[in-house]
Amino acid sequence: MKINIRKGVFETNSSSMHSISISSNDHFNFYDKPIIGRFGEFGWGYDELVTPEEKLSYVLTAIQYYDDGINENNITDSTYYIWLNEMIKDYTGHEIDLRINYNDFYPLGYIDHQSVDTLDDFWSQDKETFKENMKELIFNQKYRIIIDNDNH
Amino acid sequence: MSILLERYRNGNYTVELYDDGTKIRYTNNDEFISEFPENIDVKITNYCDAGCAYCHENSTVEGLHGDLNAKFFDTLRTGTELAIGGGNPLSHPKLVPFLRRIKDQGVISNLTVNQIHFEKSQELIDMLVTDGLIKGLGISFMRYSDKFIRAVQKYDNAVLHVINGVVNLKELEKLYNSNLKLLILGYKYLRRGESYYSPKVEDKKQEIYDNIHKIIKGFKVVSFDNLAIEQLNIRRLFTKDDWEKFYMGDDGNFTMYVDVVKKEFAISSTSLKRYKLMDRIDDMFKVVKSQIA
Numbered sequence: 294m295k296i297n298i299r300k301g302v303f304e305t306n307s308s309s310m311h312s313i314s315i316s317s318n319d320h321f322n323f324y325d326k327p328i329i330g331r332f333g334e335f336g337w338g339y340d341e342l343v344t345p346e347e348k349l350s351y352v353l354t355a356i357q358y359y360d361d362g363i364n365e366n367n368i369t370d371s372t373y374y375i376w377l378n379e380m381i382k383d384y385t386g387h388e389i390d391l392r393i394n395y396n397d398f399y400p401l402g403y404i405d406h407q408s409v410d411t412l413d414d415f416w417s418q419d420k421e422t423f424k425e426n427m428k429e430l431i432f433n434q435k436y437r438i439i440i441d442n443d444n445h
Numbered sequence: 446m447s448i449l450l451e452r453y454r455n456g457n458y459t460v461e462l463y464d465d466g467t468k469i470r471y472t473n474n475d476e477f478i479s480e481f482p483e484n485i486d487v488k489i490t491n492y493c494d495a496g497c498a499y500c501h502e503n504s505t506v507e508g509l510h511g512d513l514n515a516k517f518f519d520t521l522r523t524g525t526e527l528a529i530g531g532g533n534p535l536s537h538p539k540l541v542p543f544l545r546r547i548k549d550q551g552v553i554s555n556l557t558v559n560q561i562h563f564e565k566s567q568e569l570i571d572m573l574v575t576d577g578l579i580k581g582l583g584i585s586f587m588r589y590s591d592k593f594i595r596a597v598q599k600y601d602n603a604v605l606h607v608i609n610g611v612v613n614l615k616e617l618e619k620l621y622n623s624n625l626k627l628l629i630l631g632y633k634y635l636r637r638g639e640s641y642y643s644p645k646v647e648d649k650k651q652e653i654y655d656n657i658h659k660i661i662k663g664f665k666v667v668s669f670d671n672l673a674i675e676q677l678n679i680r681r682l683f684t685k686d687d688w689e690k691f692y693m694g695d696d697g698n699f700t701m702y703v704d705v706v707k708k709e710f711a712i713s714s715t716s717l718k719r720y721k722l723m724d725r726i727d728d729m730f731k732v733v734k735s736q737i738a
Contacts, residue, residue, distance in 0.1 A: 295458075296471045299693050301666040302626055303466035303581025304484040304526040304700075305555045305604050312693050313679060314668035315661050383681040386658030433684040 327387035332394075332402030338440030348431045349389070351412075351438050352377060354402040358409045359416055365393050365400035373416075373423065380424040384432060408440065450553070450580075451524035456480040462524055462553065466581055466602055468693075479699050481522055482730050486714055488704040489513060489540070490532035495559045497585075502714070503636045504532040511705030513543040516724040523551030525726075528583070530557040532706075535566050544578035557583030557606065564593065574600055583628065586612065589619040597625065604628050604666075609653055609673050610646040617653075621663030629653070629660075631672020633715055650676060657682070671696055672715075697737040701730055712736055 300316040333350040342348050353374075357363045360371045368374055369391065382388050393400055404411070415426040430436050447463035454460075456479045458472035470477060491508030493500075508531075521527075527547065534540060535558055544554050556579045563570065563584045573579045584597060586605040597603045605625055607617065610632035620627070632650065634642060653660065654677050661667045661682075669679050680688060693699070697712040704710070709719040710729050718736065723729045 294471055294473055295475065295477065296469065296690060297477070297693055298691055299466070299468040299668075300691070301465050301467055302604055302628070302668050303553070303555045303602055304528045305557045305581045305583030305606070306486065306528055306628060306630065306670055312669060312671045312674055312695075313691050314666055315682070315691070316666050317662050317664060383678075429684055433686055435686065 324385040324387060327390035328381060328385055330389040330391040332397075332400065334399065334402050335404045335408065335440050337405060340440040342438040342440070345431050348436070348438055349381070350402075351404075352427060352431065353389075353391075354404055355409070355412050355416075357401050358404065363401070365395060368393070368401060376420050376423050377427055380428050381431075383424075384428055405440075411438065451551070453522065453524040455483065455522075460524060462526075464580075477694070477699070479734075480730075481727050482525065482701045482733075483699040484526045484528060485521075485726070486528045486530065486700065486702045488531060488702075488706060488714065489529055489534050489543075490537045491706045492536045493532040493559070495533065495561050497559070497587075498641050500636070500638075502532065508532050509706055510537050510539075512708070513537070513539045513705065515705050515708070515722060517703070517722065517726045517729065518543075518547065519550075520725045520727065521547070521550060521552050522726075524553065526553045526555060526581075528555050528557065528581075529579075530583075533559060533562050535562050535569060541573075541578070544573065548578055553581075554579050555581030555583065557585065559585045560587040560593065564596065567596065570600075586616075586620075589616055594620070594623055594625070598623065602626075604668070606630060608632055609676050610650045611641075612653070613649065614652040614656055617660060618663070621659075624665050626666040626668075627660070627664045628668045628670070629673045629677070630670050631674075631676045633672065635715060653677060695737065697733050701733045703729070 300314045302314050328346060328349060330353050331350050332354045335351060335354060342351055356368065356371050356373045360373055363371050378389050415430050417423040417426060447465045447467055449461060450464050451462045452459065457474050458470050458477045460483060461469045488511065490510045491502065491504050492506065492510060493504035493508060494506050534556055547554055556573065570582065574582065580602055582600050582603045583606050584603060586607050597605065603626065606628045608630050632638065632646060657677055669677065683691065702711045702714045702716065708722040710722055711719045712733050720732055
């Protein structure tokens with residue numbers, strides 16, 4: 294079923310119309326605080342990444358596999374990180390609150406070698422396509438990232 | 446809990462309209478195909494004594510009143526919303542009998558006035574709301590005062606209208622957390638909007654752009670017209686699915702504009718292409734839809 298909703302306002306516009314309305318109380322919930330960006334260890338699984346924070350963690354961890362030469366000291370210089378941060382700021386109103394644990398053996402986390410191409414369909418060299426794809430992946434509830442292996 | 450005001454069919458879909466203004470349209474098809482307009486922006490007068498420097502309607506004290514007995518009003522369907530404006534629509538001598546007649550037809554009237562006229566005409570507005578002659582009340586915001594805000598808060602369905610590029614962020618911030626509804630309109634580079642324009646307009650637009658998340662959190666509801674959506678890139682705030690759910694469509698798909706002063710109609714009030722008024726709303730809407738096809 295196709296559905297359109299105008300929330301909580303009658304049509305009073307004298308030039309065109311209320312083409313979109315946003316209720317501050319409904320599910321369209323803006324973040325009060327910055328979203329925390331952590332790197333993760335995504336091995337064999339099984340695991341499902343559902344929340345925006347979990348999915349962002351996977352994307353952040355994936356950057357090192359798409360951008361050669363990236364390490365914990367220059368991750369914020371990565372073009373993909375810059376695009377990702379722009380998208381997060383546009384959507385939530387805050388930049389990523391990036392947390393790097395420099396004492397970890399893998400400060401940027403890791404993704405199992407069998408899964409490093411999981412995001413290939415979302416990853417793009419075009420800035421706007423990348424931002425739009427990542428917004429969908431991270432914030433659209435219909436997308437979840439499943440970590441699994443072939444040993445069963 | 447909202448109460449259902451109207452449920453009606455339009456083309457291949459159903460519309461539900463609730464007493465807080467919420468509208469839901471749904472269909473089992475892939476797209477909504479309308480046969481008549483859900484919303485009509487009706488200009489009933491070009492008379493206004495406010496003299497706003499940015500007025501894109503060019504309304505003045507020399508402005509004329511429109512014909513509220515135009516035949517097409519009799520052809521409006523139950524549940525259709527009218528966004529009645531001017532000029533100052535409260536100045537039209539036949540406004541109240543017109544609203545009574547149109548209410549009996551099942552048409553939902555909403556009225557937009559300037560803050561100055563809102564403040565001067567409290568008794569009349571009280572009567573229009575109490576008698577159910579208008580549902581939505583748009584008020585073009587000009588300046589903050591405690592007294593004004595208290596007066597607005599009396600009306601559940603009042604919406605403050607502001608123009609992107611005209612309103613100051615600091616003025617908006619004074620309105621935060623007051624349980625108010627806000628409509629942000631795009632800046633129109635038309636008529637007096639052209640002469641009002643300066644680099645300050647761009648600075649103000651940038652302020653709104655940069656602070657849109659805080660603005661949305663500061664109000665009960667924030668809505669945007671298509672021009673503001675474009676100027677503020679509101680699409681960035683939505684995922685694809687949410688956008689498809691909440692975006693109500695381009696001008697002319699479900700809406701149109703009628704100027705009963707000049708006896709003409711168009712896709713919207715900013716359309717330069719105008720047509721001579723017809724006797725039936727469906728015929729006029731077919732013309733509008735043919736223009737956007």
